Amino acid sequence: MRERWEAAGLGVAFAVVLAEWAYRIVDSWGGGYWVAGCVAGTVVGVLALLRRRARLWTAVAGLAVAAVAIVVARLFGLPAEPGPGVALALSVLVGSALRRLPVPQAAAGVGAGGLAVALGSQFSGSPHSAVLALNLGAWLAALAGGLGPRWLAARRAAAAERVRRSERLELARELHDVVAHHVTCVVLQAQAAQLVARKDPGRVAGSLADIEAAGSDALAATRRVVGLLREPGGPAAFGPAERLGELVAHFGGPPVALRLPDGEPAWPSEVAGTVYRLVQESLTNISRHAPGASAVTVSVTQEDEELVVEVTDDAPPAHRNRGRLGGGYGLVGMRERAEALGGTLSAGPRPEGGWTVHARLPLPERATTGSTSATARGTSATDRRTSSTDRRTSAGAGGWERR
Template sequence: MNAREWLARGARIVADAGLAAVFAAALAFQAVQIARSWGGGYWRFDCAAGAAVCLIALLRRRGRARAAAAGLAVAAAAILIARSAHLPAEPGLAMAVALWVLVGSAVRTLPARQACAVAAGGLAVVAGSLLSASASSGVRGVVVLNGAGWLAAVAAGLGPRLLDARRRAVADRVRRDERLELARELHDVVAHHITGIVIQAQAAQLVARKRPERLEGSLAGIEAAGSEALAAMRRVVGLLRDTGDGAPATSGPERLSELVRRFEGHGRAVHLRLPEGEPAWPAEVTSTVYRVVQESLTNIARHARRARSVTVSVVQDGGAVTVEVADDAPQGPARHHRGGGYGLVGMRERLEALGGTLRAGPRPGAGWSVLATLPVPGKERR
């Protein structure tokens, strides 16, 4: 068991100890109140039933559905017995608190149907408590308190549950985006190299029949293309790795240089400015810098075909990295729609998740600029 598991286990023990103290205080308080108002030994039944449900609540982690069902069953039986035997109204304070714990825990963790069933059972117990309540305002107040406690328990369980559902939805969206990114990488990089190998292999067959002396050069070309395809495949596989399992697929400025070289192949000059040395950035910062430049260049290729030069600047200043990609294309109708694309939305979401910012818009005179700033964890501004 590692340190984190030990801390979690210790926290659970402390929480249960505190909960047991609350249960004990509630039992003692309820017993004193019943003894004062009812006299005799009427408090014994309330304490016995309340202690049973409290014990079930403390053992809830062994099976939350079974614990909730058992606690609700004991509470329902206590209500019926109190009604028929003319005993103090149930559930008492301690039992009510224990039921709140069981309902909140079930709503928080159980599958939807079971959680709804437990919540409905808790509401039924609150409604059933009216059967054993007398007409006194004090007892009616306890019933109102039970209802308010039930609402609070449901809310306390439902809130984290909805938050977890939202987190899962975000994680699913990220995984879907990563799969799409992987598909694009396979299509744009790996398929390109494999196609080149196939074409060169076909050419080698013709050379072998007509000019065997040139076959060695064709085979060397196939070998070089195969090596490039293998390197591309390793980068794609890197997209499937966790950051702790190896170097990220976008491992540093050298990948930016490669990205710029590919972009320059389309006929536009690119002026690249990178930090000196080897920046010690976390993997998420390195990947985000790469994706900002990649998406910006993609937008230029799609929407700024009249651009002749592009400037890519990556600067680290103290505890922040600033990325700016600017082109010199004349302003036109197509440029004004670039801000609503999903690429910029994805960039902004990625940056905001890391505490960064993104600005995109036309430059004075001509051209378009994308300016991203994101903090580098562990670095302080000077």
């Protein structure tokens, strides 16, 4: 719909310019001297309206029509070309090509052709410099309108790539922690199996099963991490598995309601770390870009085979979009983390007001069935005792609630 309105406005502008130019030619030259210029302006204007279908060829065709108009004006003693209508249409065609053409050489060729046509207007038979100034001004406008947005887009792409590179470097630093955790489990289980083999050989099978489970977990985590490192443009990375209660309790913004699944879910460290980082970045965005928010809700729900993370605030419309869409490189990193686990992430304003970040992270089969090794169960028991202490501390501060 927006493109249609833009095309309609541009068409009206072309018509007004051509009509005004024809009136002035009739007033000063008389007769039918306006016909050739209006025909050329109409043809190039139509090409400008159709530029989105083939930006390169419409630009080349427009430049060719303008060049022919210059020759015709010179041979038959007509008013100098390109006239205002052709100049405006060429500005649109050249600017669009400079901005959108994927091949820089093609865009540069169109830009050079536009300059050649602007300079060629001096040879169309007019002794006045106004025609040359008009066409050079239109060409400079096309240059600014095409290369300016292209340069800004290149800067945004470079900034996004720096974010991805930073995420991959962080992934490389954290790779040791993820792998070391799982390998430690394997080593402990192997040591336990040696003791069991001497005291009770009948229980060796169970110990070997625990070793196999811990090794499978290590292999799955390592494959996910190394797979990300092998793809230069791929998503990254994982974070450590800190507890959300501490994060919410230390948040310096509006009050946060934290809602977690019942019980003590056993998520893999890379999943728990990604959840933590998503919530951390979302709260950081709220503190920076939603000064009018009075309440925040952090919800983590576990469905059959995936984890749903949602962070919402109630910032009024005057504050909810400021700074979040234009340079949201934090959202780039959040999306990279979610996609690293095969999940999805979306962010945007809510119809009723405020902002929401919604992520879905698939859970490994072992996490959903609750199958864990003996060492993992011992670690989980320790985490449960620590988590209970955290809940009492955070609940006393009024910072979060469980659902």
